[in-house]
Amino acid sequence: xxxxxxxxxxxxxxxxxxxxxxxxxxxxxxxxxxxxxxxxxxxxxxxxxxxxxxxxxxxxxxxxxxxxxxxxxxxxxxxxxxxxxxxxxxxxxxxxxxxxxxxxxxxxxxxxxxxxxxxxxxxxxxxxxxxxxxxxxxxxxxxxxxxxxxxxxxxxxxxxxxxxxxxxxxxxxxxxxxxxxxxxxxxxxxxxxxxxxxxxxxxxxxxxxxxxxxxxxxxxxxxxxxxxxxxxxxxxxxxxxxxxxxxxxxxxxxxxxxxxxxxxxxxxxxxxxxxxxxxxxxxxxxxxxxxxxxxxxxxxxxxxxxxxxxxxxxxxxxxxxxxxxxxxxxxxxxxxxxxxxxxxxxxxxxxxxxxxxxxxxxxxxxxxxxxxxxxxxxxxxxxxxxxxxxxxxxxxxxxxxxxxxxxxxxxxxxxxxxxxxxxxxxxxxxxxxxxxxxxxxxxxxxxxxxxxxxxxxxxxxxxxxxxxxxxxxxxxxxxxxxxxxxxxxxxxxxxxxxxxxxxxxxxxxxxxxxxxxxxxxxxxxxxxxxxxxxxxxxxxxxxxxxxxxxxxxxxxxxxxxxx
Amino acid sequence: xxxxxxxxxxxxxxxxxxxxxxxxxxxxxxxxxxxxxxxxxxxxxxxxxxxxxxxxxxxxxxxxxxxxxxxxxxxxxxxxxxxxxxxxxxxxxxxxxxxxxxxxxxxxxxxxxxxxxxxxxxxxxxxxxxxxxxxxxxxxxxxxxxxxxxxxxxxxxxxxxxxxxxxxxxxxxxxxxxxxxxxxxxxxxxxxxxxxxxxxxxxxxxxxxxxxxxxxxxxxxxxxxxxxxxxxxxxxxxxxxxxxxxxxxxxxxxxxxxxxxxxxxxxxxxxxxxxxxxxxxxx
Numbered sequence: 015x016x017x018x019x020x021x022x023x024x025x026x027x028x029x030x031x032x033x034x035x036x037x038x039x040x041x042x043x044x045x046x047x048x049x050x051x052x053x054x055x056x057x058x059x060x061x062x063x064x065x066x067x068x069x070x071x072x073x074x075x076x077x078x079x080x081x082x083x084x085x086x087x088x089x090x091x092x093x094x095x096x097x098x099x100x101x102x103x104x105x106x107x108x109x110x111x112x113x114x115x116x117x118x119x120x121x122x123x124x125x126x127x128x129x130x131x132x133x134x135x136x137x138x139x140x141x142x143x144x145x146x147x148x149x150x151x152x153x154x155x156x157x158x159x160x161x162x163x164x165x166x167x168x169x170x171x172x173x174x175x176x177x178x179x180x181x182x183x184x185x186x187x188x189x190x191x192x193x194x195x196x197x198x199x200x201x202x203x204x205x206x207x208x209x210x211x212x213x214x215x216x217x218x219x220x221x222x223x224x225x226x227x228x229x230x231x232x233x234x235x236x237x238x239x240x241x242x243x244x245x246x247x248x249x250x251x252x253x254x255x256x257x258x259x260x261x262x263x264x265x266x267x268x269x270x271x272x273x274x275x276x277x278x279x280x281x282x283x284x285x286x287x288x289x290x291x292x293x294x295x296x297x298x299x300x301x302x303x304x305x306x307x308x309x310x311x312x313x314x315x316x317x318x319x320x321x322x323x324x325x326x327x328x329x330x331x332x333x334x335x336x337x338x339x340x341x342x343x344x345x346x347x348x349x350x351x352x353x354x355x356x357x358x359x360x361x362x363x364x365x366x367x368x369x370x371x372x373x374x375x376x377x378x379x380x381x382x383x384x385x386x387x388x389x390x391x392x393x394x395x396x397x398x399x400x401x402x403x404x405x406x407x408x409x410x411x412x413x414x415x416x417x418x419x420x421x422x423x424x425x426x427x428x429x430x431x432x433x434x435x436x437x438x439x440x441x442x443x444x445x446x447x448x449x450x451x452x453x454x455x456x457x458x459x460x461x462x463x464x465x466x467x468x469x470x471x472x473x474x475x476x477x478x479x480x481x482x483x484x485x486x487x488x489x490x491x492x493x494x495x496x497x498x499x500x501x502x503x504x505x506x507x508x509x510x511x512x513x514x515x516x517x518x519x520x521x522x523x524x525x526x527x528x529x530x531x532x533x534x535x536x537x538x539x540x541x542x543x544x545x546x547x548x549x550x551x552x553x554x555x556x557x558x559x560x561x562x563x564x565x566x567x568x569x570x571x572x573x574x575x576x577x
Numbered sequence: 578x579x580x581x582x583x584x585x586x587x588x589x590x591x592x593x594x595x596x597x598x599x600x601x602x603x604x605x606x607x608x609x610x611x612x613x614x615x616x617x618x619x620x621x622x623x624x625x626x627x628x629x630x631x632x633x634x635x636x637x638x639x640x641x642x643x644x645x646x647x648x649x650x651x652x653x654x655x656x657x658x659x660x661x662x663x664x665x666x667x668x669x670x671x672x673x674x675x676x677x678x679x680x681x682x683x684x685x686x687x688x689x690x691x692x693x694x695x696x697x698x699x700x701x702x703x704x705x706x707x708x709x710x711x712x713x714x715x716x717x718x719x720x721x722x723x724x725x726x727x728x729x730x731x732x733x734x735x736x737x738x739x740x741x742x743x744x745x746x747x748x749x750x751x752x753x754x755x756x757x758x759x760x761x762x763x764x765x766x767x768x769x770x771x772x773x774x775x776x777x778x779x780x781x782x783x784x785x786x787x788x789x790x791x792x793x794x795x796x797x798x799x800x801x802x803x804x805x806x807x808x809x810x811x812x813x814x815x816x817x818x819x820x821x822x823x824x825x826x827x828x829x830x831x832x833x834x835x836x837x838x839x840x841x842x843x844x845x846x847x848x849x850x851x852x853x854x855x856x857x858x859x860x
Contacts, residue, residue: 088808160805166774167757167807172721257775263758264773297634298642306652328760328771330778333678340670344663351659352652354623359651361630363643368635376631383623387616390663394670396677397609399768400594400602403760403803468590469764471803474811481590 047131053117067101091475099161121528124208129201144187151180196227222287237273271322285422297364310349343393370444378421385413406466437514454495525550598765599782680781689822719759719772763800
């Protein structure tokens, strides 16, 4: 009977580990190729950069709290603004999904590691060094041309300091890290799934990581070429982007956003995957429309490569081009809407357990929905002519990137922390953190739509218009509430490491294979890899065990086995 | 619907974009309000359903979760529904577009006399067309950190920061930049257009003649650069000042005269300097 349910598939058994020094102590972290340790290193590094990026955000908000503030010089303000955007995009949200994917993906598909473990370690170190290269420039002269470094401003004539080189170097290092990581994920997902896990039984988080990985390969290779052109223009006398040498300033914008918009979906698709994993667990219901959600992920990724010029509606373009990018941006709203409807339908008629992880998911979906709707305004190009480059846009992309990605990040932390550490995070602290985050977020960003509508452009280091003061002051208070929420979460994390309740292998009664292992999982993950028979293998396993336990009890108590 | 459209006029800025200085700004606002009303329904609908699901189906003792995997009809339904809404917005956008993109006729002639309203004239629907009758083209040039305007005419009058135009006249803007990218934007006069070195971007506005308040001689619209252009980006302001035609002509003549006087003075000073220098050289 046992043989039928848990068939070990023939494979090379991982080397036995007899030297405990190899798996313990601080040197084990430097030399590890274990996907779980690498995942944790990613997440710990992300946390550091998230705090740094958050402090930069607080500096920005403090500067703008009142008109004509002199806390920051214009130079300092532009540097902090550039560092904030660059940090959050390149050093936080992209790698946070690499971190979670590293930890979870092999476990979820029933593999013992990723396909190329040593390359995987290399990816992490490239990411870390990329971040250090950028932050190293803080000691000298950080970049100050904004996170999308528009030319000609980012050319040598207008940004003379080497901060821009640090930025380019960071893009190259983290880009290589992401591309190698993506190849690793793709190879792992295509080749190393547990027996029985066809494409239609793969966890939705794994689906989104697969699509994320393909997008990374398309978008970040293109960006690598683009920033190399900038490097050549700045230092080696080429003129790709310099109008005075016959180059084109718009070329940069097209090339950058050809990376930039797929990048947006690199940031949010894994967040969608997190929602799709956590909601069914706590609604105690299967995900509604598994195939539709997986298909929508693929659809969003494909369409995401055809909408880049909606970032450039105010540049000189013909109406035909404008109309094409407007329509494509509309079309991409459809698969996104489908996902939102499916998540709501997953909760519908379930028994929803209000855990912190679930609240962050629902809060994230509610927030992202708002960001999607303001996206429709911005997709209509005549409306965009009024709204682009204002605080309306700042609000919009924080509703999408923060609403989906950051909320999902914390949801994932609460959900998978017990697996990673073997201990639970405090639920009361988690709910306090959620309340602060949700209220703080909407206080910060809802009012920014109004600031933009009243004519406040983004990226200004000061303003004199008194009618903007109220909007900005409220926004600043909200930003500090978010900071408080992050502090509560970090406190909860530290507290849990020492004092958290012991989690056990499957504290949530979840659906996917990572919960089949002990918490934290052993280095080889699985001694026996179970055969997968549905999208929810753990549910099957629990049912199986229950039936067998019942059978055993009946056998022992002398009852008939078959009824 | 009309009431819904009219009521928010007072709340421009909080919920709606600025308008009132030019027909294209007004059309953008109309389009925005239409999308806003649709979006509001979708927003309330989706968020209410989400919250309802969260509260109504909260886990309780004795309640079991329905094990549903999907519903094809429902899924096709909401996919098609989303498409229909977007098609509606698309159609409405293209109905509004010509009035935003194509500059209309001026409401006055070259001498400031009102002309018959012929708003129903058709304009080419491809790229921005030139209006029939008189119009005025000003070249806008963004430079770190000031806007420069070149007025039409042989005087080649240049002004900085403040652009003075006659009200009622259709003003066409050719927007470019000399150094880095900037973005021209006066919120009440319509959308913004990027000033990118090496490219010329187009925009227009037409200030209504009744925009000048009773008893005053001008109306002022303010804005500022909207594309990060360097350290002083926050202080790159632009103003458009609308005057009645006769005031505008007087201002223009005065300005040209001032420039000429200044130029003559400079030439004389230079001459004097040169003479002094050559005199000094002999000693």
